[in-house]
Amino acid sequence: MKYNKFINSAPPVSEIGLGTWQLGESSDWESPSEKEAIELVKKSVELGVNFFDTAPNYGFGTSEERLGKALKGVDRDQIVINTKFGHTASGDLNYASDSIRESLEGSLRRLQMDYVDSLILHNPPFEILDGNKNDHYEVLEQLKDEGKIKAYGASLDTSEEMKLLMETTESKVIEAFFNIFHQEAAVAFDEAQKRDVGIIVKIPLDSGWLSGKYSEESTFRDIRDRWSREDIKTRTGLVQKLKEILDDERNLVHTALSFCLAYDAVSTVIPGNKNILQLKSNLESLKHPVSKELVEKLEAFYRDEVKELNLPW
16 A cells, blocks of 8 residues: 555545445445445455545435444554535535534544544535635634644535635645546646645546446446436447557556546545455555556547536536
8 A cells, every 4th residue: 555645634645545425324325234334444444545535424424433433443543534514414415614513523423533634515615615705714723723623625526616725725635526537626736736735536436437337328226317318328438438548458447546646636536445346456556557658648538538528427
């Protein structure tokens, strides 16, 4: 395992972290049992993973609960926990600044921890990102002073959002939507490095498309049923073009994850793992870094073939 700097007050984080939305109980996906979820987390720790991303709304709080149970007995100083605010454990949206503390306290209870390393706003409305016009960041600074969090920031989708947050707040963490099919966020990566902001890459496998296992005939009965047949057809074509670029010499999953890690601004990447087999496959990507030449090819592919499509997430 390789480790990168994340925030000044936390240990370096594993390049591959564990996204834990799938650990909880939900009707939106095939949920693991609590035993299976705990085994997955324990195995990830055994394999060197020390970064865990969660949120109150993942499984209506059960993701945080299971993560907390799985990490009991693990040296707290050696693991890094990122949770969120805005999507509540009851499934509602609430971005009110006076609800931040209550949300965090709920997360800490479920995680059975005294603090989280980072607390981030969970894809908030654009206007909330402006620290000159909102008191959210004063609350977050107070929580930082109290030792309940070490850093704060936001989970965002565009470079415009990232720049506004960095320019108007003391945020030190951004969870950015970035993968081979969605590269726009990279426009703000240099600024993040200059400001010492840790970047967590979310959705690195484009909700499974960059695993290469879906086709034009694929159907989805979970949260991914948001895609139209035209969306599915478009992505199928893009995956085929991508495979042609790779010329069957590289595993698609390994390439997708290693592409994200090729950017110095990126601290960690959080693919979702439903089982230990997927976990091991994702970790295997660390043995297969992408060359500068391949990064340039994939950037050109995005610029020439993908960018103007404005693919829905």
